[in-house]
Amino acid sequence: xxxxxxxxxxxxxxxxxxxxxxxxxxxxxxxxxxxxxxxxxxxxxxxxxxxxxxxxxxxxxxxxxxxxxxxxxxxxxxxxxxxxxxxxxxxxxxxxxxxxxxxxxxxxxxxxxxxxxxxxxxxxxxxxxxxxxxxxxxxxxxxxxxxxxxxxxxxxxxxxxxxxxxxxxxxxxxxxxxxxxxxxxxxxxxxxxxxxxxxxxxxxxxxxxxxxxxxxxxxxxxxxxxxxxxxxxxxxxxxxxxxxxxxxxxxxxxxxxxxxxxxxxxxxxxxxxxxxxxxxxxxxxxxxxxxxxxxxxxxxxxxxxxxxxxxxxxxxxxxxxxxxxxxxxxxxxxxxxxxxxxxxxxxxxxxxxxxxxxxxxxxxxxxxxxxxxxxxxxxxxxxxxxxxxxxxxxxxxxxxxxxxxxxxxxxxxxxxxxxxxxxxxxxxxxxxxxxxxxxxxxxxxxxxxxxxxxxxxxxxxxxxxxxxxxxxxxxxxxxxxxxxxxxxxxxxxx
Numbered sequence: 001x002x003x004x005x006x007x008x009x010x011x012x013x014x015x016x017x018x019x020x021x022x023x024x025x026x027x028x029x030x031x032x033x034x035x036x037x038x039x040x041x042x043x044x045x046x047x048x049x050x051x052x053x054x055x056x057x058x059x060x061x062x063x064x065x066x067x068x069x070x071x072x073x074x075x076x077x078x079x080x081x082x083x084x085x086x087x088x089x090x091x092x093x094x095x096x097x098x099x100x101x102x103x104x105x106x107x108x109x110x111x112x113x114x115x116x117x118x119x120x121x122x123x124x125x126x127x128x129x130x131x132x133x134x135x136x137x138x139x140x141x142x143x144x145x146x147x148x149x150x151x152x153x154x155x156x157x158x159x160x161x162x163x164x165x166x167x168x169x170x171x172x173x174x175x176x177x178x179x180x181x182x183x184x185x186x187x188x189x190x191x192x193x194x195x196x197x198x199x200x201x202x203x204x205x206x207x208x209x210x211x212x213x214x215x216x217x218x219x220x221x222x223x224x225x226x227x228x229x230x231x232x233x234x235x236x237x238x239x240x241x242x243x244x245x246x247x248x249x250x251x252x253x254x255x256x257x258x259x260x261x262x263x264x265x266x267x268x269x270x271x272x273x274x275x276x277x278x279x280x281x282x283x284x285x286x287x288x289x290x291x292x293x294x295x296x297x298x299x300x301x302x303x304x305x306x307x308x309x310x311x312x313x314x315x316x317x318x319x320x321x322x323x324x325x326x327x328x329x330x331x332x333x334x335x336x337x338x339x340x341x342x343x344x345x346x347x348x349x350x351x352x353x354x355x356x357x358x359x360x361x362x363x364x365x366x367x368x369x370x371x372x373x374x375x376x377x378x379x380x381x382x383x384x385x386x387x388x389x390x391x392x393x394x395x396x397x398x399x400x401x402x403x404x405x406x407x408x409x410x411x412x413x414x415x416x417x418x419x420x421x422x423x424x425x426x427x428x429x430x431x432x433x434x435x436x437x438x439x440x441x442x443x444x445x446x447x448x449x450x451x452x453x454x455x456x457x458x459x460x461x462x463x464x465x466x467x468x469x470x471x472x473x474x475x476x477x478x479x480x481x482x483x484x485x486x487x488x489x490x491x492x493x494x
Contacts, residue, residue: 016040069119073138081261083107083143084122084173086165087150088183094152095247096182096212101147103254107261108140116262122173123147126165127154128188134172162187163196166207166234170199177205178240178260181231184212184247193230200238202387204469208240210254212247236272236356237447239468241297245329252328259293259360266366267466268292268359270449273420276301276351287342287459288404289361294334294347298355301332308343342461365410365463367452369399372437382437389443391473397426397438397450404458407434412454418466419444423451447472 001015002022008014014023016030017037023030032040033047040047063071087093087100104121111117121143123135135146162183169179200207209231228244235242245253259265269283276298285292296303305322306312313320315332323336349357371389372382373396382398389395403409415438417424426440447470456463486492 073119081116081118081263081265082120082122082174082177083118083261084124084169084177084179085147086124086126086162086169086179086181087147088160088162088185089125089127089150089152090154090160090185091152092184093182096184096210096250097147097150097152099250099254100180100182101150102251103257104147105144107258108144110258111261112140118261120174122169122177122179124165124169124172125150126161128160131161131165132168134168136172160185160187161189163189163192166196167192167199170196170203170205170207173203173205175203175205177203178257179205179207180257181207181209182212183209187230190230193234196234197237198387200234201469201471204467205238206240206260206468207234207238208256208260209235209242210250211242211244212250213244232354237470239267239270239358239449239470241295241331241356241358243297243329243331245331249328252326253331255326256293256295256331256333259291262291262362264362264364264366266361266363267468268361268464270356270358270466270468272354272356273349273351274354276349276353276355278348278350280346280348281357282344282346283359284453284462284464285340285342285345285361286363286365286456286461286463288363288365288456288461288463289340290338290363292336292340292359292361294332294336295358295360296332296334296349296355297330298351298353299330300351300353301355302350303332304348304350305334306346306348307341308345309341342459363463364402364404365456365465367399367401367465369397369450369467372396372398387477388472388474390477391443391445391475394439394441395443395473397440399436399438399450399452401434401436401452401454403434404456409457410434410454410463411457412436412452414453416451416453417444417448418451419446419448424448443473445473 001020002008003019006021006025008022008025013027014020014030016023020030029039031047032043033051036044066074085100087097089097119138121137121140123143123146124132137143160183162181166181173179211228211231232242241256243253269281271281273279302315304312304314307322311321313322315325318325323334326333347357349355370384372384374382397415399415401407401410401412412428414425415428415436417440422444424440424442424444426438429437431437449470450467452465454463480494482494
C-alpha cells in the first residue's frame with residue numbers, strides 16, 4: 001500500500017484501491033480478497049475462496065504434524081475438561097487433602113485414554129501467609145505426584161490466603177475451567193473478592209467450594225460461619241456450588257467433581273434465591289441429554305420434582321420413580337433415571353432460607369457467547385468486548401450454537417437475558433453457520449445469565465441451555481490508547 005509513492009518491489013502485488021498509488025505500476029490493480037471494488041468485482045469471490053482454502057490447508061498441515069491434542073491446545077481449545085484444585089494445606093486439613101488426592105487419582109484412572117480425560121491439570125496450594133506455586137501440567141502422573149506431596153502443616157488462628165490461591169488459579173487456567181477449592185476456615189484476603197468476581201466473569205470459569213467443619217477451633221468455626229457468605233457469593237457468580245459438609249462426610253460430596261469432569265457438560269437451568277421463597281421452576285429436557293443431575297444447596301429446603309407425565313418425587317424419597325436423591329451437608333444431588341421423559345419438567349422449591357438450583361447434563365447441543373461491538377473500515381465486522389458491556393446502550397451478543405449434527409441440526413427460537421425477577425428478549429439475526437447476532441436494547445441493571453431456547457431437529461424435541469456465569473453491565477469504560485508498537489526485548493509501558 002503506497003499513499004505517497006508508486007514504488008513497489010519486484011514480484012510484489014499491491015493492496016489496491018483508490019488510495020494505493022502502487023496499483024498504477026505493473027502488475028496493475030491489487031489483491032482481490034480483502035474488499036469488493038469495481039475493478040475486482042469479477043474476481044473477489046474467487047479470491048476469498050482460494051484464500052480460505054489455503055488457510056484451511058495450512059491448519060490441516062499443522063494438525064497432521066502436531067497431532068490432534070497439541071493442535072487443539074495451539075488453537076486455544078480444550079479437548080475436554082480442565083481439572084483444577086485450590087487446596088488449603090494448614091494443619092487441620094489432612095482429611096481434606098487425602099480426599100482431594102483420592103478424587104484426583106479416581107478421575108485420572110477412570111478417564112485416562114477416554115474422551116473424558118482432562119486436557120490439563122492445575123494445582124494451587126495455599127496456607128498462611130504463603131500461597132502457590134501454581135502447578136500446571138498435561139501429564140496426569142505429574143498431577144498425581146504433586147497432590148501426593150501435599151501435607152497439612154502450620155496455620156495459626158488467623159484464616160488463610162484462600163482468595164489469593166483462587167486468583168492464581170483463575171489467571172493460570174484456560175477460560176471456562178472448573179476450579180474446586182478445599183478449605184475449612186474463612187479467607188483472610190477478602191479484599192480480593194471484587195477482583196475474583198471480575199476474573200470469573202472474564203474467564204467464564206466455574207468455582208465450587210468444599211467447606212468442611214470439624215477441624216478448626218470454635219473461634220475459627222464461628223468466623224468461618226460468618227465468611228461462608230463470601231464463598232457462596234463467589235460460587236453463585238460463577239455458576240458453581242458452595243458445599244458445607246463435615247470432614248467425615250466429605251467423600252459423599254465430592255462426587256460432583258467427577259460429574260463436571262466430563263466432556264460435553266451443559267447447564268440446562270440455574271437459579272438462586274436469597275432470601276428463599278416458595279417457587280416453581282420449569283425446565284425443558286430434550287432427547288440428546290444424558291446423565292442429568294440436579295444440585296440443590298440450602299440449609300432448609302423441601303422440593304417436589306414432576307415429570308411431563310405428572311409423576312412426582314420429593315426430597316424424602318431417596319430412590320423414587322424419577323431418580324435417586326442423595327443428601328450430604330447442605331447439598332442435595334438428584335440423579336435422574338436413564339429412562340427420563342423428554343418435555344417440560346417442573347421442580348417446586350419450598351424454603352425461606354437462601355438456596356441454589358442447578359440442572360446439568362451431557363449433550364453436544366451447546367452454545368458459547370461473547371459481547372461484541374461493531375467496527376467499520378474496509379473490513380467491517382464485530383470484535384469481542386474485553387470486560388463487561390457498557391450500561392445505557394444496546395448490547396450485542398454473538399452466540400454460536402452447536403447441534404448434534406452441526407449447526408444446521410438445531411433451530412434457535414430465542415436468546416434471552418434472565419435475572420432474578422425478569423426475562424428480557426433480544427432481536428435475533430441468523431448470520432449463518434450456527435452464529436447469531438442478538439441485540440438487546442434494554443439490558444438488566446442487575447446480574448443476569450444468557451438462556452437459549454430452540455429445537456433439536458434430529459429428534460424434534462425442544463431444548464434449553466443456560467450460561468453459568470452471572471454477568472452485568474458497567475457504568476465505566478476504560479480504553480487505553482497505544483501509540484507505539486511492542487518489540488521483542490524492548491521495554492513497553494502502557
